[in-house]
Amino acid sequence: MKIPYSKQDQYVYTALRFFSLVVVCLLIAIIFQLFMASKLAFDEFGLSFVTDDFWNPVDDEFGALAFIFGTVVTSILALLIAGPVSVFVAIYTNEFLPKKIASVLGLFVELIAAIPSIVFGLWGLYYLAPFVKNFLAPFLKKYLGFLPFFQGSSFGIGILTAAIILAIMIIPTITSVCREVFKSIPNLRKEAALGLGATKYEMVKIAILKPSFSGIMGALVLGLGRALGETMAVAMVIGNNPVISSSLFSAGATMASVMANEYAEADSELHLSALCYVGLLLFVVTFFVNLMARTIVWNNSRKSKR
């Protein structure tokens, strides 16, 4: 027998159903609008828009490859920098610092997330860019200059600077998720490792890092999601030049940064539509990255539950 809902329950239930429906409708509406807005560019360039790397508003010729490249490279690079740092900070604060100091440090890390994007951009422009130009780039060139990534000279702004800014911006996200993941590990498992004669570092490896693999992946995904879509700070320090170069010192542009930079000034219909097309692509890329990562996490957590 089905127990009927009380009157009050029915109201609440209807309200909940309504609001969840609103969310779904909003998502569908946004995607639909994005499709409509980019239709003109899609009819003109088709799928080769994705593989062409020229972007020439003057002649109304558009291809987005350079932006896709910029977004992917800066985000991945940011993740490579921020991932290890965040995991390290999370481990250190959780396991090696007294609780009081740890929570203060944790608060500081989380405050980084509260800094507005534009402030990061300014800081990047006035402080980080000169630092990269005068110290980091020459240093990398000196010791790793044989690699194609560190060729040419740096003007300060460029892919590398953007990636570093992004890394700093996503560290709080990854760190705080990692800290939660590590905190959820019961003490008795850490003691199991220590009780077997593991050193503290071995304990961290066996009892914390290994079982947290999927949790760490989840944290990285969240960070990557943020990095892919980050707009303002990147637009300010990347140089906004849609070129594809193997050198990280070179200027570049990302999907988000080109939209921010050109949308207000785009005067041809096709240019506007091409920018929307870029937006659609960014959406698709973010969507698939999330999907892929979620699958990894899901597979992994299923495996470890068995």
Add this chain to the structure above:
Amino acid sequence: MTNTIALEVKNLNAYFGDFRAVKDINLTYHKNTVNAIIGPSGCGKSTYIRCLNRIHEEVEDASVKGEVILGGKNIYAENADPVEVRKHIGMVFQKPNPFPSMSIFDNVTIGPKLWGEKDRTKLEEITENCLKKAALWDEVKDKLHQDGTSLSGGQQQRLCIARTLAIDPPIILMDEPTSALDPIATVKIEDLMNEIKKEYTVIVVTHNMQQARRIADYTSFFVLGDLIEHGLTSDIFTNPKEKKTEDYISGNFG
């Protein structure tokens, strides 16, 4: 005579911050014996036993005063390395705690692997040996590569015992190892303790007085962090010197 002494505890005090949970314990444990610790809940049994392999100090704000002499050396001496101590004094915890996302095989061999044992045949030998001793081999021999957490609670506890045996410590501490087990698994663990005392010295916390009677050569009785009485199990249970002990074992305590 000295070579029959496995562990000597001198003026041992354990603290949580300012709270003194274990007070001035003096005890001597002999080799190849099973030693039970009984006492009402919260009297510091776990805290005490956790001092014996320096796990207690891993708790935030916890500290220890006193000496524990192992093989002529104080494990709390300034130059003593807790990691080294724990290789000689193994511990089975109150709750089974196998490592998740690690196979049964990996769980058992993690200790030897930590100290650099890489030889596969040797590791397999250790696994079979220790699982047999822990009375788990027959149940898991066909699924050594399954996750350790896929076992039942009682099997997990025996897995943890095997894991401790694998590091081959002369002294094994057990904190209520059977409190989560059914009677059959409990009997198996008790048999195991009886069996392994040929090679090891066992110190075991238990709430079950029948169990202490069955397995222990010596029994210590704790109340509120104090050691009330220690002696041969038969004496403690049939002829206790202290009134408190008598009350406790006859169920009239408090």
